[in-house]
Amino acid sequence: MTDAETTREITVGELSEGQILRGILDRLPPSAAPVGPGDDAAVLAVPDGRVVATTDTLVHGPDFRLAWSSPHDLGFKAAAVNLADVAAMGARPIALLVALAMPDATPVSFVRGFADGLAAACAELAPDCAVEGGDLTVSDTLTIAVTALGSLDGRAPVRRSGARVGDGVYVIGELGPAARGIDLLFRRFRDADGAPVALTAPARAALGSADAHALSRQLAPRPPIAEALRAADAGATAMMDISDGLALDATRMADASDVTISLDSASLGDDPVLALGGGEDHGFLVTFPADAEPLGRRIGTVETRGEEAITVDGRAWTGRTGWDPYRDWDAGRG
Amino acid sequence: MTDAETTREITVGELSEGQILRGILDRLPPSAAPVGPGDDAAVLAVPDGRVVATTDTLVHGPDFRLAWSSPHDLGFKAAAVNLADVAAMGARPIALLVALAMPDATPVSFVRGFADGLAAACAELAPDCAVEGGDLTVSDTLTIAVTALGSLDGRAPVRRSGARVGDGVYVIGELGPAARGIDLLFRRFRDADGAPVALTAPARAALGSADAHALSRQLAPRPPIAEALRAADAGATAMMDISDGLALDATRMADASDVTISLDSASLGDDPVLALGGGEDHGFLVTFPADAEPLGRRIGTVETRGEEAITVDGRAWTGRTGWDPYRDWDAGRG
Incomplete structure (x- = not known):
């Protein structure tokens, strides 16, 4: 074998689906499910029947x-954003199913790095969670579709419609870095x-620490999953993953709960506009009744439904509200 | 509004994610889940805790x-292939999560037809199943990623590793039409x-009935879901969805069970080569012990593991074994 042959990157197009799959599964923690990967479907235990x-x-x-x-980064992010949605219901993530559609020129090293990112996100954010199934196919467009499953462990699901007048409004996690990134x-x-x-x-190493942090949160967000579960246990009345921007997600919670969410800009850090309009940090928007012991930072109060779904310092919010892929995507492909 | 404006097709790029989503949900049967679509995640009941x-x-x-x-067709097929994998474990399908990534020039009528196909597949194949969640995003490549969930209702999962020496090998459903299509x-x-x-x-109407049937099974397969559940209740020892071709899927079952599956070509219809090598009908390969009352057509016997995973009429099978997307896709995009 020549040097050129040994150093050339092998692509997924040169391997069978089974070979690619083994390269992924070997890098993931072993399944703890009743039936893990390798059959027509996985079987997972959810002791409370939900x-x-x-x-x-x-x-x-x-x-x-x-x-x-x-x-x-991609493996980490694909896991993290789905883990956050499970935790936002008050559920402990137990399994991911990962569908990967890749151009056949994709190097096998991509698949290995992606699997390592999935494993790292589970280890850091949701240690009871493993990849229990998936699918591999060919596509002109690299596409990652992840399903996350969780167990409520006896908790009532924390819905976005549960906010009640008089509740305090809290944020668990960061607001803004991912948008700054x-x-x-x-x-x-x-x-x-x-x-x-x-x-x-080198370009990444040359960034200042605030920029480096912002970039890291955009490329591989760290939703505070364990804190979201503690919030559910502490009596949260409503909870949501803040994925599309605080203003948009708070509007959704207010509409679902038929209340107005009144926010205080002084509590939103040094860039309230970014905090309100930027998404993708995957922190949690939570409401707690007055008699609960809340988690996170208080940013507002739940009020009787008025004309506006949300207010900022008592006024309607007319700034940017968040990200809608069909409205906002500029077709600049990269 | 001019005639041109009223007849022009509206595209998904002109609508918000919420508007597209409402257009889909309005065409689907209502959720029967504890928490259906519209929150961060759905909550589904699985009474036996699996x-x-x-x-x-x-x-x-x-x-x-x-x-x-x-x-x-696409909505129907996307649902059917996933429902088949759930039923192949002996589980009753209860929910689909549907992720749709579409070019922004996709007409809204596509989304409506797709939703109708999902609804039709659930109604015809798995009446307890509804679409309980999903995701919409933009992509250059139209991509449909479906997750199906099922409830075992107290049954033991029917694994591909359960075939035992002496069991009869059966097929439930058709072998060949989808490949002919x-x-x-x-x-x-x-x-x-x-x-x-x-x-x-008109081209479709001009086809003979065998061709029309083959085409219909390729474009919108009809896995016999209810029969798969009856097979589980009747004591099936192993079961698989035949998605990639009988020879390849029987090899997988034989390897997982550490047996040889001996097939009889005379039982494989008028085109055994097509039956062995063609996939996508999504029938079920099932093994039953001698004392069970089997379902389907007998096509062979489970034997002690020999040199070959499968034999056809006592000999190794050297013909086409099935479909591997990375090995077989010819990059002819359409």
Whole structure:
């Protein structure tokens, strides 16, 4: 075998589905399920007879660009955003199903890095969670569709419709870094035509600490899963993953609960506009009754439904409210 | 409004995610779950404390072509292939989560037809099943990722590893029509460059009944879900959805069970080669012990593991074994 042959990257198009799958499963923690990967379907234990289920897809272009995200980042993010949705119901994540559609020129090293990112997210955020199933297929567009399942362990589900007048409004987790991270990428890592420019290791190392933190939270968000479960145990009346921006997600909670959520801009950090309009940090918006021992930072109060779903410092919010992929995506592919 | 404006097709790119979602949910049967669509995650009841979960993705190009599949076909197929995997474990399908990634030029009528196909598949194949969640995003490549969940209702899961020496080998459902259908499409509905040619209603109406049946089973397969559950109740020792071809799927069952599956070509219909090598009918391969009352057609016997995982008429099978997307896809996009 020549040097060129040994150093050339093997692609997924040169391997069978079974070979690719083994390369993924070997890097993941072993299944603890009654039936794990390898059969027609997995069988998972949910002792209280209820399962929480959610799905979210990341598509190359609108949701991520390979010029910016490492395979590890992508695996971490694909797991994290789904784990956050399970935890937002007050459920403990127990399983991921991961569908990966890849161009056949995708290097096998991508698959390995992606699997390592999935494993890292489970280990860091949801140690009871393993990858219990999935699907591999070919696509012109790299697409990652993850389903997360969770167990309520006897808890009542914490719905977005449960906020009650007089409850305090809290945020668990950060507001803003992920949006600051995407702004940084759009401003500094695109060429004159708007195409993404590779985020190299030296370029990343040259960033200041605030920028580096923002970038890290955009590329691999850290939802505080364990705190969300503690919030459910502490009597949260409503909870949501803040994925699309605080203003938009608070509007959804207010509409579902038929209340007005009154926010105090002084509690929203040094950039309230970014906190209200930027999404993707995957913190949690939570309401607690006055007699509960709340978690997180108080940012407002639940009031009787008025004309507006949310107010900021007593007035309607007219700024940017968050991200809608069909409205906001500019078709600048990367 | 001019005539041109009223007749022009509205695209998903002109609507918000919420508007598209309402257009889908309005066409689906109402949720019967403790928490249905609209929150961060759904909550589903699985009374015996175990949930069965599987995911499968359909990608434009390798898995379907819009020139051939109607939106209704696609919704039906996306549901059916996942329902089959749940039923193959002996579980009753209770919920689908549907992630749809669409180019923004996709007409809204596509989404409506797709939702109608999902609803039709649930109604016909798994009446206890509803769409309980999902995700919409933008993609250059139309991609459908479905997760199906099921309840074992106290049954032991029927695994592919359970076949025992002396068991009879049975097939429930058809073998071959779906493969005959894809052959027909490749032979008669492609141009000289291999690009798909639209399958028009008149062209479809002009087909003979066998061809029309084959086409229908390729584009919208009908897995016999209820019979699979009856097979589990009748004492099936092993069961699998036949998705990639009988020879390949029987090999998987034989390897998982550490047995040899001996097949009799005379039991495989008038085209045993097609029955062995063609996939996508989504019937079920089932083994029953001698004292059970079996369902389906007997096609062979489980024997002590020999050199070969499967034999046909006592000899090794050297013909086509089934479909592997990475090995077999010819990159002819359509």
